[in-house]
Amino acid sequence: FSVWCERISKLWIGGSSPIALYDGGPGVFAARLWWMLAWAGIDNVMLVDGGFSEWRKQGLPLESGDAQDDQSAPAPRGAMLAQDREQTTHVNAQFLLEQLDDSQVLILDAREEERFSGRKEPLDKKAGCIPGAVNRHFALNLSEGAFKTPAVLEAEFREVLQGVAPESVVHSCGSGVTACHNLFAMEYA
Numbered sequence: 010f011s012v013w014c015e016r017i018s019k020l021w022i023g024g025s026s027p028i029a030l031y032d033g034g035p036g037v038f039a040a041r042l043w044w045m046l047a048w049a050g051i052d053n054v055m056l057v058d059g060g061f062s063e064w065r066k067q068g069l070p071l072e073s074g075d076a077q078d079d080q081s082a083p084a085p086r087g088a089m090l091a092q093d094r095e096q097t098t099h100v101n102a103q104f105l106l107e108q109l110d111d112s113q114v115l116i117l118d119a120r121e122e123e124r125f126s127g128r129k130e131p132l133d134k135k136a137g138c139i140p141g142a143v144n145r146h147f148a149l150n151l152s153e154g155a156f157k158t159p160a161v162l163e164a165e166f167r168e169v170l171q172g173v174a175p176e177s178v179v180h181s182c183g184s185g186v187t188a189c190h191n192l193f194a195m196e197y198a
Contacts, residue, residue: 014049017046017049017051022046022051023050023051025053026053027053027054027055028046028051028053028054028055029054029055029056029057030042030043030054030055030056030057031056031057031060031061031064032060032061033060033061033062034060035060035147035148035151035154035190036056036058036059036060036151036156036190036193037147037186037187037189037190038186039056039057039060040056040186040189040190040192040193041185041186041189041190043056043189043193044189044192044193048099056193058155058156059154059155060154062154063154063155100179105139105179108179109139109140109141110141112173113173113174113177114173114177114178114179115143115170115173115177115178115179116139116141116142116143116178116179116181117142117143117144117145117169117170117178117179117180117181117188117191118138118139118142118143118144118145118181118182118188119145119146119147119180119181119182119187119188119190119191120138120144120146120182120183120187121146121148122144122146124136124183125137125138125142125144125146126138126144132183132184133183138181139181142181143169145165145166145169145191147182147187147188147190147191147194149165150162150190150191150193150194156194156197157194159197159198160198162194162195162197162198163198166194166195166198175195178195180192
């Protein structure tokens with residue numbers, strides 16, 4: 010953790026300036042960085058909805074080389090998803106073992122169904138999922154490459170959570186990347 014905070018400090022990340030994150034795909038890596046920054050106490054972070062491809066599709070400005078502080082660039086219509094962050098925590102295996110039979114804790118796995126069920130496993134040493142986990146593939150958060158509306162996401166997550174409080178959900182996946190996409194979508198909703 011201290012190495013991560015030191016790296017953030019060296020990059021001059023923090024303070025009151027907003028940070029916009031994007032990646033070249035559906036936002037899984039941007040969402041992971043969003044979570045990592047929140048873990049370090051930085052919460053003025055946004056995701057560019059639709060990522061770099063949506064930015065380009067809207068014909069918004071691009072530049073190469075050193076970034077310049079240009080406040081005159083137009084804001085993309087609906088492209089930023091700002092989040093008011095609640096405290097994000099992490100759990101360990103012992104916590105999960107102790108909670109496996111607790112109906113008030115839900116483990117939500119963000120991997121594709123084939124990996125969740127153990128039918129296909131291209132990355133992890135052992136196929137399958139944590140006992141009692143529920144599957145919601147992160148791609149279900151998107152429609153045409155952008156996040157679904159908050160109302161739609163809220164309805165979909167309420168159905169998956171079946172009465173479990175959102176703060177009692179443990180997001181999971183193989184590496185912690187796509188789990189952050191589901192966490193972001195729940196907070197966006």
